Amino acid sequence: MTRFYNFMLYLFSGLCGLLLVGSAFTLVGFLLWQGASIMGLKLIFGTLDMSEIIDVIFWQRIVIDGLWPAMVGTFFLVFMALSTALPLGLGAGIYLAEYAGGRTKTFFSIVFDLLAGVPSIVIGLFGFSLTLYLHRYFPGLRPCLLISGLALALLILPYLVRTTQTALEELPDSLRLTAAALGAEKSAVIISVLLPQALPGIFSGIVLAIGRAAEDTAVIMLTGVVASAGIPRSLFDNYEALPFYIYYTASQFSDQYELQQGFGAALVLLVICILLFTGAGLIRKKATLRLLYQHRHP
Amino acid sequence: MQEKIIEIEKLSFYYEESRVLNQISASFSRNSIAAVIGASGSGKSTLLTTINRLCDEVAGTRVTGRVKIMLDRQKIDIYQPGISLPWLRRKVGMVFQIPNPLPMSIYKNLTLPLKMAGIKNRGLQHDRVERVLKDTFLWAEVKDRLREDARTLSGGQQQRLCIARALILEPEVLLLDEPTSSLDECAVAEIENLLLSLKESCTLLMVSHDLAQVERVADTVVEIADGALVGSKDKV
Numbered sequence: 001m002t003r004f005y006n007f008m009l010y011l012f013s014g015l016c017g018l019l020l021v022g023s024a025f026t027l028v029g030f031l032l033w034q035g036a037s038i039m040g041l042k043l044i045f046g047t048l049d050m051s052e053i054i055d056v057i058f059w060q061r062i063v064i065d066g067l068w069p070a071m072v073g074t075f076f077l078v079f080m081a082l083s084t085a086l087p088l089g090l091g092a093g094i095y096l097a098e099y100a101g102g103r104t105k106t107f108f109s110i111v112f113d114l115l116a117g118v119p120s121i122v123i124g125l126f127g128f129s130l131t132l133y134l135h136r137y138f139p140g141l142r143p144c145l146l147i148s149g150l151a152l153a154l155l156i157l158p159y160l161v162r163t164t165q166t167a168l169e170e171l172p173d174s175l176r177l178t179a180a181a182l183g184a185e186k187s188a189v190i191i192s193v194l195l196p197q198a199l200p201g202i203f204s205g206i207v208l209a210i211g212r213a214a215e216d217t218a219v220i221m222l223t224g225v226v227a228s229a230g231i232p233r234s235l236f237d238n239y240e241a242l243p244f245y246i247y248y249t250a251s252q253f254s255d256q257y258e259l260q261q262g263f264g265a266a267l268v269l270l271v272i273c274i275l276l277f278t279g280a281g282l283i284r285k286k287a288t289l290r291l292l293y294q295h296r297h298p
Numbered sequence: 299m300q301e302k303i304i305e306i307e308k309l310s311f312y313y314e315e316s317r318v319l320n321q322i323s324a325s326f327s328r329n330s331i332a333a334v335i336g337a338s339g340s341g342k343s344t345l346l347t348t349i350n351r352l353c354d355e356v357a358g359t360r361v362t363g364r365v366k367i368m369l370d371r372q373k374i375d376i377y378q379p380g381i382s383l384p385w386l387r388r389k390v391g392m393v394f395q396i397p398n399p400l401p402m403s404i405y406k407n408l409t410l411p412l413k414m415a416g417i418k419n420r421g422l423q424h425d426r427v428e429r430v431l432k433d434t435f436l437w438a439e440v441k442d443r444l445r446e447d448a449r450t451l452s453g454g455q456q457q458r459l460c461i462a463r464a465l466i467l468e469p470e471v472l473l474l475d476e477p478t479s480s481l482d483e484c485a486v487a488e489i490e491n492l493l494l495s496l497k498e499s500c501t502l503l504m505v506s507h508d509l510a511q512v513e514r515v516a517d518t519v520v521e522i523a524d525g526a527l528v529g530s531k532d533k534v
Contacts, residue, residue: 175400175401176355177352178398179400180355181387182388182411183384183386183411183415183467184410184411185384185414192413193400197401291402292403293445295403295409296420
């Protein structure tokens with residue numbers, strides 16, 4: 001009987017894994033099937049020629065047509081959200097894992113879990129309401145890249161807090177005891193021993209956060225994205241973003257070519273995410289090597 | 299008569315409500331090897347952790363009595379208020395029962411305590427690394443693989459690395475909690491020779507189950523049973 005249960009569990013778990021891998025391949029395959037034919041410089045830069053494209057890339061020329069403004073907007077959004085949320089998330093994660101205890105830890109954990117469960121449209125609404133409130137004191141302020149970046153930071157913060165906390169808590173206590181026995185202050189134990197060891201877990205959180213910030217549409221719809229704003233010149237400008245472009249094209253397309261452009265934009269978003277994940281992975285690898293294994297001879 | 303470097307007076311240790319050490323009084327001479335023996339669970343390892351106050355890292359523990367150690371030429375009650383624990387633990391090093399190199403390179407394992415003690419000069423760090431690796435007879439074996447993960451070393455090498463790491467801050471006392479219990483005979487002999495050579499520069503307090511080993515290396519033997527001192531003798 002036990003052998004039967006063992007086999008059934010093996011079969012069930014294997015099938016689940018296979019189903020998910022199959023779904024992922026189907027999704028990517030479908031995107032490629034629909035969007036690959038339209039991929040090219042024309043999709044990204046419109047009708048510009050090569051010298052004009054180089055000017056656009058180096059900020060010498062404004063471009064309205066194509067996906068380029070949305071790609072730049074998406075990159076800015078991810079960068080802003082991550083640069084705001086990362087220090088806060090790391091700090092709160094360290095506090096929960098290494099300092100907080102008892103009721104404080106329970107309270108903080110409940111709050112972060114609640115925040116993680118808030119629908120993104122509610123965070124978007126909060127960002128919009130905040131803009132309206134601030135508009136009373138700063139009349140020039142309206143929905144813009146800054147507000148979207150901050151709202152997205154709020155959205156990804158719980159992922160960063162929880163993954164940092166879990167990555168630290170999963171480290172064996174022997175590391176803390178060994179470091180303490182070597183005369184390390186608590187802060188030195190955290191910075192020099194625990195954080196470098198927790199990097200893989202923390203980077204998983206960063207990758208999740210990048211994905212979440214890059215794909216979210218609900219938050220940015222209420223906080224500053226517009227269909228054809230071009231590349232923002234400051235944090236207080238409107239901007240374009242790929243997820244909104246995809247949503248807008250899918251809901252407003254007038255012919256098959258426009259719909260294909262939406263699929264092309266989805267493929268571009270996927271490629272950008274893969275590049276950002278790869279970049280994060282390379283930074284993690286480099287940081288691990290540098291922090292734990294490499295040294296310079298005097 | 300050698301100078302007493304560690305003096306323990308009526309030391310009791312409690313974990314929550316249970317008493318683990320009961321009114322222990324003992325003293326240990328400078329530049330000697332003292333062995334603490336006793337049955338499993340008698341409180342030997344706990345006694346060691348009260349001497350560098352590593353026991354403070356465990357919640358729910360309490361100590362009464364005094365432990366005075368001669369550090370920086372001053373006899374200091376390590377349980378008096380205001381004692382810096384990092385400073386104390388740099389002066390009273392510790393080696394654990396199971397080799398516990400940190401998951402990083404051999405070199406970083408050795409420079410980490412220096413960095414944490416504020417010694418940032420790379421030249422000085424390298425000199426100290428080379429010296430302790432030579433002192434622990436590891437230099438020839440690892441000098442070409444300092445960037446490798448310390449966990450790739452053999453058990454005996456790992457334990458010698460841990461001793462080197464404890465020595466790199468030049469402690470005045472070295473606590474060793476059954477440092478050879480997880481090693482094979484060959485590695486045990488290496489560590490014992492190392493311990494005998496180390497007592498020239500510091501005082502060693504070692505927990506051991508192996509009475510033959512105690513006979514070979516210890517100058518003083520202290521026996522603990524059920525948390526209380528039941529015997530103490532100088533071998534010479």
